[in-house]
Amino acid sequence: MSKTYLKPINTPEDVAITYKGNLLSVKGKLGEESLEIHPDVEILKKEKRIAFSPSNELPETHAITGTMRALTLNLIQGVSEGFEKRLEITGVGYRAKLNGNKIELNLGFSHVVNYELPGGVSADVPNQNEIILRSIDKQRLGQAAAEIRGFRPPEPYKGKGIKYSDEKIRRKESKKA
Secondary structure (H helix, E strand, O other): OOOHHHOOEEOOOOOEEEEEOOEEEEEOOOOEEEEEOOOOEEEEEEOOEEEEEEOOOOHHHHHHHHHHHHHHHHHHHHHHOOEEEEEEEEOOOOEEEEEOOEEEEEOOOOOOEEEEOOOOEEEEEEEOOEEEEEEOOHHHHHHHHHHHHHHOOOOOOOOOEEEEOOOOOOOOOOOOO
């Protein structure tokens, strides 16, 4: 079993961490986020380092301790640097346009797909075939990107659809007569 929870997290100078009850709050230059810590996880805070410890020796407690450490690391990175996902649109006539808090997607359907961005997620459309999503919350950002990609996932024959910029599409050979 992995014991990554043993490794303490060094917090940057511009990030303030407060822990009261079961609520861990992280405040940085991009915003503020909070996380409810599981009751079986103990937090040890020393100056600019934060460490996690399980309260008992059950395997489930070790697992949840590692999860709490990873979620806290994501909070710290989110409020100090932020997260970004890039989506690429491939296909003839497929395009995206930003309208305030909505993204209009023309994806070959008989209608335009309007996607309203969730709170805390911002978008930028530098050209009609690229969408850049930004947020301080990694989970919310990933969910928004997955929902947009879900409107027209890339197909394996021509590669048309919406894909992540770092995603590799396995192409299939077309059927022969």
